[in-house]
Amino acid sequence: MRRLRALAAAAALALTLVGLAGCSPQDSLVPDVNVTGEPGEAPTITYLTPLDVTSTHTEQIWPGDGPSLVDGQAVLIDFWLEDASDASLVKESFSTKPTALLLTEVDLGKDLYNTLQGQKVGARLLQISPGSGTGATDYPTVTVIDVLPTRASGxxxxxRADLPVVTLDPSGAPSIAPTGTEPPGALVAQPLIRGTGEQVQANDMVTVQYTGFSWTSGESFDSxxxxxxxxxxxxLQDVQAWSEGLVDQPVGSQVMLVVPPTYALGITQSEEMAGQTVVYVVDILDTGHPSAGASAG
Known part of the structure; x- marks a missing residue:
C-alpha cells in the first residue's frame, strides 16, 4: 500500500525516534519494503499493511559519497516517518527543514544511532522498527533517512582582493584575517565556495553553519x-542582509557577507557589534520552500 502525503508542519525527528524500541538482533525475515525517489526529494515507500515487524531492521538504500559521520559530532538529516500499521505519514522534514543533532545515542536514541553509525554524507537509509510499547510509538514504523552535509562543498x-582572507580548520570552521582597511559602504555577498545544489529563494527556510566576525579586529562574536x-x-524573511545576500546562491556554497551597520544583525543580535561592520562566513547546507501557513516545526 502506497501512501505519500505532504505534511504542513514537521517536528524534530528525535522527538519520535528516541522513543522507539531498543535495537535487537536482525530478524531473519526481513520486511518487504520498497523505497523509490531521487536524492533530495521525499521518498515513496511501498509495502503491505499492516507491516509485521518483530525487530529493528536497517538497510542502505544507496551509499553516501561524502565524509564519514564522526561519533559525537553534528549530523544533519532529512526524514520521512510512517506508521507501518496503515502507511500513514507521522512526521517528515523534506517540506520544511532538516534536523540537526549530535551523533550520540543520547541525542538520537539507540536505533537511529546504530543506523547512522559508519555511514557517509549522501547516504539514504531505511529503518524499520517495532512499536516501543512506551506510549511514544505504540505502532511499528518505517523511516527513510537522508544524510546531509554539515559543511560547504564545491x-x-x-x-575580491579587498576582502578578508578566510581560513578553515579541519572541521570546516572559519577564521578571518582583517584587512586593516576601511570596510565597504554597501552590502557585499562574496561566494568563497560554489555549491551545485538548488538555488536559495527569497522566502526559503535555510539551514546553515555560520560565524560572525568584526571587520576591524577579525574576532568572532557568534558562531x-x-x-x-x-x-x-x-x-530568510527574518534577516534582511542575509535575504539580500544569499538569494540565488546554490546549496553547498560558502558565502562571505560583509554587512554595514545600517542593517540589523537579525539572528545574531549583539550589543557589542552595534554600529560596526560585520563579516559573516555562511555555509549553505539546505534550503526549503515551506507552503503558505507551514510551520518550521
Whole structure:
C-alpha cells in the first residue's frame, strides 16, 4: 500500500525516534519494503499493511559519497516517518527543514544511532522498527533517512582582493584575517565556495553553519561551530542582509557577507557589534520552500 502525503508542519525527528524500541538482533525475515525517489526529494515507500515487524531492521538504500559521520559530532538529516500499521505519514522534514543533532545515542536514541553509525554524507537509509510499547510509538514504523552535509562543498571561487582572507580548520570552521582597511559602504555577498545544489529563494527556510566576525579586529562574536556545533535553520524573511545576500546562491556554497551597520544583525543580535561592520562566513547546507501557513516545526 502506497501512501505519500505532504505534511504542513514537521517536528524534530528525535522527538519520535528516541522513543522507539531498543535495537535487537536482525530478524531473519526481513520486511518487504520498497523505497523509490531521487536524492533530495521525499521518498515513496511501498509495502503491505499492516507491516509485521518483530525487530529493528536497517538497510542502505544507496551509499553516501561524502565524509564519514564522526561519533559525537553534528549530523544533519532529512526524514520521512510512517506508521507501518496503515502507511500513514507521522512526521517528515523534506517540506520544511532538516534536523540537526549530535551523533550520540543520547541525542538520537539507540536505533537511529546504530543506523547512522559508519555511514557517509549522501547516504539514504531505511529503518524499520517495532512499536516501543512506551506510549511514544505504540505502532511499528518505517523511516527513510537522508544524510546531509554539515559543511560547504564545491569549487573555490575567486575572491575580491579587498576582502578578508578566510581560513578553515579541519572541521570546516572559519577564521578571518582583517584587512586593516576601511570596510565597504554597501552590502557585499562574496561566494568563497560554489555549491551545485538548488538555488536559495527569497522566502526559503535555510539551514546553515555560520560565524560572525568584526571587520576591524577579525574576532568572532557568534558562531554555530563553537556554540553547539549544530547547523541552524531560519526563514530568510527574518534577516534582511542575509535575504539580500544569499538569494540565488546554490546549496553547498560558502558565502562571505560583509554587512554595514545600517542593517540589523537579525539572528545574531549583539550589543557589542552595534554600529560596526560585520563579516559573516555562511555555509549553505539546505534550503526549503515551506507552503503558505507551514510551520518550521
Amino acid at each position: 569549487e573555490p571561487a575567486p575572491v 554555530t561551530w563553537s556554540r553547539t556545533g549544530l547547523p541552524v535553520s531560519f526563514s
